[in-house]
Structures are given as C-alpha cells and as structure tokens.
Amino acid sequence: MLPFLIAFTGFAVLFHFQASLWESLFHEFVLDISPSRRAWMHSIRRWWPSLWTVHVDHNVLHHYRTYRASYVEMFSRAGEEARLQDALRRQFTPGAVRTFTKSRYGSTFTWYGVVPFAVPVWLGFVWLPVLNSWPEALGCVLANLLFSTPYFAFSMWLHPYLHMRFDRATRESPLWLRLILASPYGVAVRISHYVHHQDPRVNYNLQYGADRLRGRWRAPTAAEWDSMIAMGLIEARHRLRLEGRGFIGHRF
Numbered sequence: 055m056l057p058f059l060i061a062f063t064g065f066a067v068l069f070h071f072q073a074s075l076w077e078s079l080f081h082e083f084v085l086d087i088s089p090s091r092r093a094w095m096h097s098i099r100r101w102w103p104s105l106w107t108v109h110v111d112h113n114v115l116h117h118y119r120t121y122r123a124s125y126v127e128m129f130s131r132a133g134e135e136a137r138l139q140d141a142l143r144r145q146f147t148p149g150a151v152r153t154f155t156k157s158r159y160g161s162t163f164t165w166y167g168v169v170p171f172a173v174p175v176w177l178g179f180v181w182l183p184v185l186n187s188w189p190e191a192l193g194c195v196l197a198n199l200l201f202s203t204p205y206f207a208f209s210m211w212l213h214p215y216l217h218m219r220f221d222r223a224t225r226e227s228p229l230w231l232r233l234i235l236a237s238p239y240g241v242a243v244r245i246s247h248y249v250h251h252q253d254p255r256v257n258y259n260l261q262y263g264a265d266r267l268r269g270r271w272r273a274p275t276a277a278e279w280d281s282m283i284a285m286g287l288i289e290a291r292h293r294l295r296l297e298g299r300g301f302i303g304h305r306f
Contacts, residue, residue: 175206246271
C-alpha cells in the first residue's frame with residue numbers, strides 16, 4: 055500500500071503541474087499566438103496542418119468570429135452563422151470547414167485537437183517502463199487519469215457552458231458538469247475565462263497553477279465584475295464571495 059500511496063501522491067503533484075504548464079504554454083504560443091508569430095505558424099501549415107487548424111479554430115473563430123455581440127450568445131443576429139459559413143467555404147478546404155463546424159467554431163474540439171490537447175496524458179504514461187512494481191505503476195496510472203485530464207476534459211466539455219448565463223448553464227448541462235459549474239472552482243474558472251476573452255494575453259488556464267507562476271494571471275477589474283453580473287454570467291453572490299480574495303493561490 056505504501057509504494058502505491060507514495061507513487062500516487064508524487065505523480066499527482068507532477069502531473070497536475072505538467073498539465074497546467076502545458077495548457078498555459080500551448081494556449082499562449084499556439085492557440086492564441088501573437089500576430090507577430092502567426093506568420094511562422096502559417097508557413098508550416100503544409101507540414102503540420104492540424105496545428106494551424108486548431109489555432110484558427112480557437113483564436114480566429116472562437117475569439118473573434120463568434121460571441122461578437124454577446125459573450126453569452128455564439129450568434130446574436132439572424133444569418134450570422136450562415137455568413138460565417140460562407141466566408142469559411144471561400145477560404146478553407148471542405149475538410150477544414152467540417153472540422154470548424156463540428157468543434158462549434160472552437161468552443162470544443164474534434165479529433166484534430168486530441169493529440170495536442172492530450173499531450174500531458176501521453177507524457178504521464180512514459181513513466182511506466184521505469185517503475186519497479188505494479189503498485190507504483192497503478193499509482194502512476196491513477197494519478198495520470200485524475201490530474202492530467204481536467205484541462206483536456208474542461209476544454210472539450212466544460213468550455214461551452216462557460217459562455218452561457220450561469221442559470222442556463224446549470225440548467226442545461228449534464229449532472230456531472232452541473233456539479234463542477236456550480237462548485238467554487240467552476241465559478242472561479244467562469245470568471246477567469248471571461249477575463250481571458252477581454253485580454254487574451256492572460257488567464258489561459260482552466261486547470262489552475264501555471265498562469266500564476268508564469269505571471270500570466272490577472273484579476274477582474276471592477277468594470278468586468280459589473281459586466282459579468284449584468285449579462286448573467288455570474289450572480290452577485292459570486293462577486294461577494296470572490297472579489298478581492300484569494301482562491302487556490304489566485305487573487306480575484
């Protein structure tokens with residue numbers, strides 16, 4: 055039992071930090087790459103098309119071509135999605151357009167995004183050949199599944215609900231997601247993700263940790279708190295509980 059507990063505890067800390075760091079770096083240098091670096095990524099798209107696709111999907115479509123009139127509505131005007139589809143068909147291959155549509159324009163991701171998004175999970179299994187016993191291996195696998203996957207799962211399934219009014223998200227989401235969304239962590243992520251959309255240079259993490267260590271964390275301004283409450287993204291009680299206070303080492 056002791057080898058299992060030691061392995062599980064050690065790998066839990068390692069895998070959580072590894073996943074959080076990968077999320078923060080991947081988000082900054084691929085998904086939301088700066089305009090000055092975008093030309094480089096465009097130049098290698100022929101050799102690594104999936105990387106360019108996930109960047110366009112997330113940065114161009116999710117950040118700038120959807121949720122334009124309202125943070126809590128993907129399309130707010132009649133014909134808006136049809137016009138976007140027309141623009142995509144003119145600029146991209148039919149396969150790329152299908153990928154963008156299936157991902158709901160970067161709100162989630164398709165198989166194109168599985169490999170890069172799941173890198174922390176793949177890395178966790180690299181340790182297995184060097185472990186000396188099956189309890190250590192079991193501790194490694196269990197820690198990997200529990201602590202390398204939240205960012206992957208949140209990006210794929212939780213993220214679309216972060217762009218809904220709080221009452222709608224908790225009403226329409228499956229029970230397991232509803233429990234996360236209504237938890238203190240789910241509310242905190244909802245707030246920090248809104249700040250990320252106001253300033254794409256900060257608050258990359260859905261799995262907290264690395265942004266704070268890398269100096270990429272910013273608390274909401276008073277105006278942003280007001281805006282979140284006005285649109286129903288959070289409720290007044292959430293502001294009272296978090297504004298000006300710390301949560302898991304992050305100042306709100």
